[in-house]
Amino acid sequence: DVKVTQSSRYLVKRTGEKVFLECVQDMDHENMFWYRQDPGLGLRLIYFSYDVKMKEKGDIPEGYSVSREKKERFSLILESASTNQTSMYLCASRTGTGSQKLFFGSGTQLSVL
Amino acid sequence: ELKVEQNPLFLSMQEGKNYTIYCNYSTTSDRLYWYRQDPGKSLESLFVLLSNGAVKQEGRLMASLDTKARLSTLHITAAVHDLSATYFCAAYMDSNYQLIWGAGTKLIIKP
Numbered sequence: 001d002v003k004v005t006q007s008s009r010y011l012v013k014r015t016g017e018k019v020f021l022e023c024v025q026d027m028d029h030e031n032m033f034w035y036r037q038d039p040g041l042g043l044r045l046i047y048f049s050y051d052v053k054m055k056e057k058g059d060i061p062e063g064y065s066v067s068r069e070k071k072e073r074f075s076l077i078l079e080s081a082s083t084n085q086t087s088m089y090l091c092a093s094r095t096g097t098g099s100q101k102l103f104f105g106s107g108t109q110l111s112v113l
Numbered sequence: 114e115l116k117v118e119q120n121p122l123f124l125s126m127q128e129g130k131n132y133t134i135y136c137n138y139s140t141t142s143d144r145l146y147w148y149r150q151d152p153g154k155s156l157e158s159l160f161v162l163l164s165n166g167a168v169k170q171e172g173r174l175m176a177s178l179d180t181k182a183r184l185s186t187l188h189i190t191a192a193v194h195d196l197s198a199t200y201f202c203a204a205y206m207d208s209n210y211q212l213i214w215g216a217g218t219k220l221i222i223k224p
Contacts, residue, residue: 100144
């Protein structure tokens, strides 16, 4: 089975802190994604990566950056956390071909105080 | 721009009843995905519909896709409490290879 692992299930940070969310997948998937999920808004794409060292902005990239130095790892960085970044963050991966089905990690619930 | 609308957004129903969740999308897409999310958990893939007329079934859930009507449905037959969850549909956008998500349907099935 595909496994997508997010490093933290819950995080509490203070306004202005730099926050790192880590995601690792074990299926050699080319594509990786970061979404945030807020009630009533569905999933919104923050950033995605088609391959190592490649990154593309999604729908809501402001206030975030990403890093993909290795194929299996995709990191989301909040440069200076703000209260409006309190959310559930979901990492996902998929192959670059075939059904394009996404496999999700268990999510990180981030609270910024 | 592709938009995806689900309805209803909230559904409370009794065990044993049948119901359908609708997923409309605004422009051409030939792939549609259904996911399930339990409270506090991540998303689990249910169905991938890859062509017009595709129908897939697993247990009490059946999904279908009509690309001409830009409509997918998720039908629940004889609902049981274990199916309580939030269900999301997502349409595939060919132009940038991304999924566009509906807002989700929160389904509560009462014993």
